[in-house]
Amino acid sequence: MILVTGGAGYIGSHTVKELLAHGYEVVVLDDLSSGHRELVLTEHFVQGDICDPAAVARVFRTYPITAVLHFAALTSVPESVADPARYYAVNLVGTWNVLEAMRAHGVKLFVFSSSAAVYGDPQRLPIPEDHPTQPKSPYGRTKRMVEEMLADYARAYGFRYVSLRYFNAAGSDPEGAIGEWHEPERHLIPLVLEVALGRRPYLEIFGTDYATPDGTGVRDYVHVTDLARAHVRALQHLEAGGESRVYNLGIGRGYSVREVVEVCRRVTGRAIPVREGPRRPGDPAVLVADPSRAMRELRWQPQFTDLTPMVETAWRWMQRRFGGKPAG
Ligand code: UFG
Numbered sequence: 001m002i003l004v005t006g007g008a009g010y011i012g013s014h015t016v017k018e019l020l021a022h023g024y025e026v027v028v029l030d031d032l033s034s035g036h037r038e039l040v041l042t043e044h045f046v047q048g049d050i051c052d053p054a055a056v057a058r059v060f061r062t063y064p065i066t067a068v069l070h071f072a073a074l075t076s077v078p079e080s081v082a083d084p085a086r087y088y089a090v091n092l093v094g095t096w097n098v099l100e101a102m103r104a105h106g107v108k109l110f111v112f113s114s115s116a117a118v119y120g121d122p123q124r125l126p127i128p129e130d131h132p133t134q135p136k137s138p139y140g141r142t143k144r145m146v147e148e149m150l151a152d153y154a155r156a157y158g159f160r161y162v163s164l165r166y167f168n169a170a171g172s173d174p175e176g177a178i179g180e181w182h183e184p185e186r187h188l189i190p191l192v193l194e195v196a197l198g199r200r201p202y203l204e205i206f207g208t209d210y211a212t213p214d215g216t217g218v219r220d221y222v223h224v225t226d227l228a229r230a231h232v233r234a235l236q237h238l239e240a241g242g243e244s245r246v247y248n249l250g251i252g253r254g255y256s257v258r259e260v261v262e263v264c265r266r267v268t269g270r271a272i273p274v275r276e277g278p279r280r281p282g283d284p285a286v287l288v289a290d291p292s293r294a295m296r297e298l299r300w301q302p303q304f305t306d307l308t309p310m311v312e313t314a315w316r317w318m319q320r321r322f323g324g325k326p327a328g
Pocket of ligand 1: 076115117139167168186187189204205206207216217283
């Protein structure tokens, strides 16, 4: 049985769906602080906090766990700057609790949700995995520190792990069973689509004076189902005896904020007013992955290589979720 921490969250829930489709038995541990019970597609669900060692130990005692996919974490860059203590508690100490429970129960395979935030401002593009890591936020630092912890655990205790550095997760399950659901919403594509739905008056563009072709920030958007498939590949790699590895997950192509808005206008056929605002502190101008290592070694091939179908899946989910009703 595979333990998925944070399996009620955005990327975790999509990965649970993919694991089930591949015939895995899955148990989810999630405290529902930001996840949603409705997104959990496995019948085995435990509500609990990774910061509570007794709750984590109970899961390992109850289920015959053979590997852990660890999504449970706090994920907001600006929040991590304002309140780093919580980020170190959940992302570092919480992860340490999970690793210690694994050690106590002889479980040695671990797939970790890392982030492009470990890199900081890129010195070259696209970004390969051996690019220097100089995270600009406590969030990014917690991800880098866990990667260091994993390398030490691997050396000392015979753990094997895959650390997946996601670029910008986007879209929702193409079959519409689950989707992106954050409260509050902070990510670009769902915010733009909420404007299209009339739930927000306009999108604020954070910075129009970057050294990019149209002055706005450029990101590598990768479909959440492709991310989910990469987790299954990573797990299979470890189960087959593969060594510990770090992989970028992106499509290797960047879209600016203005391009994202334009694609959303085309997909929705609705007006999407924007306002130009100042830069958001801590935002790099451009983040684009070199995903060739994952493609080569995990034989991972993203199915979504264009933003339009990604936005289409997000739009379908959002229309269902809100039923086309404006806010209030
Ligand atoms: N943006 C806007 N207006 C908004 C929201 C976002 O212009 O209202 C811009 C951002 O400035 C950025 C782009 O849209 O240029 C994407 O922003 P998101 O907030 O959607 O995503 P980020 O790139 O900031 O963050 C993502 C993940 C983080 C991860 C980070 C790596 O959500 O978890 O990439 O840098 F840490």
